[in-house]
Amino acid sequence: MSNKIIAFCCEHSAYLAADLAGKQGLHYPENVRLIRVPCAGRVDVTHILKAFEKGAAAVLVVGCEEGACQHSTGNTRAKERVNYSQTLLQEIGMDNRRVEMVNVAPGAPHKFVRIIKEMNEKIKEVGEAK
Amino acid sequence: MIVAERKPMEEIKQMVAPYKKLLLVGCGTCVTVCWAGGEKEVGILASQLRLARQAEGKEISIIEATVERQCEKEMVSELRDKVKQVEAVLSLACGAGVQTMAGMFEETPVFPALNTTFVGMPEQEGIWTEMCGLCGDCFLDRTGGICPMVRCAKGLLNGPCGGTRRGGKCEVDPEKDCAWVLIYRRLEKQGRLDLMKKYYPPKNFRAVKRPGKIQAVKA
Amino acid sequence: MAVSFKETLKTKDFIVTAEAAPVKGSNVSKMIEDIELLKDKVDALNVTDNQSSVMRYPSLGTCLLVKEHGGEPVLQITCRDRNRLAIQADLLFAYSRGIDNVLCLTGDSIDVGDHKEAKPVFDLDSVQLIHLVHIMNSGKDLVGNELDGAVDFCVGASATPSSDPLEPQLVKVGKKLDGGISFIQTQAVYDFDELRSFVKVIRGMDSKVKILAGIVPVVGARMAAYMNENVPGIFVPQYLIDELSQTPKGKGVSKGIEIAARMIKQIKEEKICDGVHIMFIGRESRIPEILEGAGLL
Secondary structure, eight states: OOOOOEEEEETTTTTHHHHHHHHHHOOOOOOOOEESOOOGGGGOOHHHHHHHHHTTEEEEEEOOTTTTTTTSSSHHHHHHHHHHHHHHHHHHTTOOGGEEEEEEEOOOHHHHHHHHHHHHHHHHHOOOOO | EEEEOOOOOOOOOHTTTOOOOOEEEEEHHHHHTTTTTSSSHHHHHHHHHHHHHHHHHHHOEEEEEESTTTTTTHHHHHTTTHHHTTEEEEEEEEEHHHHHHHHTTSSOOEEEOOOEEEEEEEEEEEEEEOOOOOOOOSOOOGGOOOEEEHHHHHSSSSSSOOOOOOOTTTOOOSSSSSHHHHHHHHHHHHOTTTHHHOOOOOOTTSSSSSSSSOOOOOO | OOOHHHHHHHOOEEEEEEEOOOOOSSHHHHHHHHHHHTTTTTSEEEEESSSGGOOSSSSHHHHHHHHHHHEEEEEEESSSSSHHHHHHHHHHHHHHOOOEEEEEEOOOGGSSSSSSSSSSOOSSSSSHHHHHHHHHHHBTTTSSSSSSOOOOOOEEEEEEEOOOOHHHHHHHHHHHHHOOOOOOEEEOOOOOOOHHHHHHHHHOOOOOEEEEEEEEOOOOOOHHHHHHHSTTOOOOHHHHHHHTTTSSSSHHHHHHHHHHHHHHHHHHHHOOOOEEEEEOOTOGGHHHHHHHHHTOO
16 A cells, blocks of 8 residues: 655646755655656656556656746646546546646745645545555 | 447457457558547557556557558568467558458457548648538539538538528537538539539449449550 | 429519428328418429428428329428439429429427437538439430430529528528529528528629528517527517517417418518418418418418
């Protein structure tokens, strides 16, 4: 059983927010593993599925706030891919709440911590990974 | 190009249920373009199958491969070694590709992961529409380049049925245009409406003797 | 003995036909009742062919019943369910049993019916079907083989005056006229200006063809709205919907009958066209009330 969360973090926003959370001494759950990506738009459906195959209980794709993407549409594309991943999970009988797209600004460490905690709550509902 | 879409997950899962070692084969041509059976879709389906088996506590090992054209024996033959390692093949190609695989490797069951739907073109990103019914007796010279055999829901050759909806939409689907209204407008634009006024006798549905086979001459 | 429809078309000033819709099942007693009731009140009973793509008792079988009970049947043939072999065989059988009027139709789409997974045939279209009947009338089959015993059908076709756009529909009607038809039966009409201009166009192409206006009584404002929304080629104008919505509950059918009778009367008095074809599906037994209201009984 695993309660691991894989969080794909955009290096222009989410990753900076996570860094700031650390510097400010904000505590967030230890079961999250951050993967730094150049843009949320870099995260592909296959990456998300692979994370689950490797035992993740949940996957977060964390990108810039809407309208603030460094690559103009990376975060909206990421949102579409996350939606598609949810359909794919549903097809094989998995709870599609296990994957989610969230937008976080670089200067919003509290929001970053909150979304990790919220995902942890969700894992309690949908169950850990086998 | 040939357009296909993936079969429902349940159907695929049932087909491959008895097997623990699978080869998933994509095709790099038409079905790659229509997002149904390219390298990426092979990866996604493989992931889904592995996750589904994990959830059931059953094992599976999947080899992923994509050939340039699965409807060509030479290109499919590259897969010989991989086929030897598995119990069954799941093909993400059109019906021609599945059959080429199945014919090349007769000892191994080959299953279709896609439903081959039609010959069409991309209307806009993600939307493909049917354009050709492969009738073997092309009629497009008389209809301004719009095929009534497939774009009219009833395949009528002498004009619209009485069911055209307001605004020139199809009786069957208000989202679709009536092919004969499109034909009328295009021929009108070209000053060739006389073509539509001509009588066309019943179509030769045996223009292609099924199963089709042609001998072409190489130029 | 009923007067042949071919003769009626030639001689009668105002022609009235009614639609007879076959039942779903083998119990034909209701159809026989309707046939007995209507056979002497209308010039012909026009029998639908798996109408709205819903599987029913066959048009051919119902036409035989009409014939056996002394009525004059018009056999509707659609191209949806039979290929060119089956259609020719049915025509031979029909003629051999005294059924000699045929209405050539494309047929509704399979998708609107109750067997949505069936294979749509459409081997022929309605224009080709008209040509086919004439080829058989000349003593040959579609591919030129001699028939042992020819046929002699009176051929009709349908048209939709309210098509939008109308031009492609008119091209098609023109091809039906070129193919050789004795009568046109229109889709339900409610707008007489539309009907008048349609008749004028048809007359310009063929002065002899008889035009029967399709009459479908509307029995409620909701039915009218439904038809406008869902039945291709039909448009009930607002003033009729208003009239129907002011009708007290339970009086819808009588109101529909009254309006239909009024329309027929007007068509006859103003000589808008050569007759009417009444389609009152499921309420065939009330057609006499329409005829009475129109002064045709």
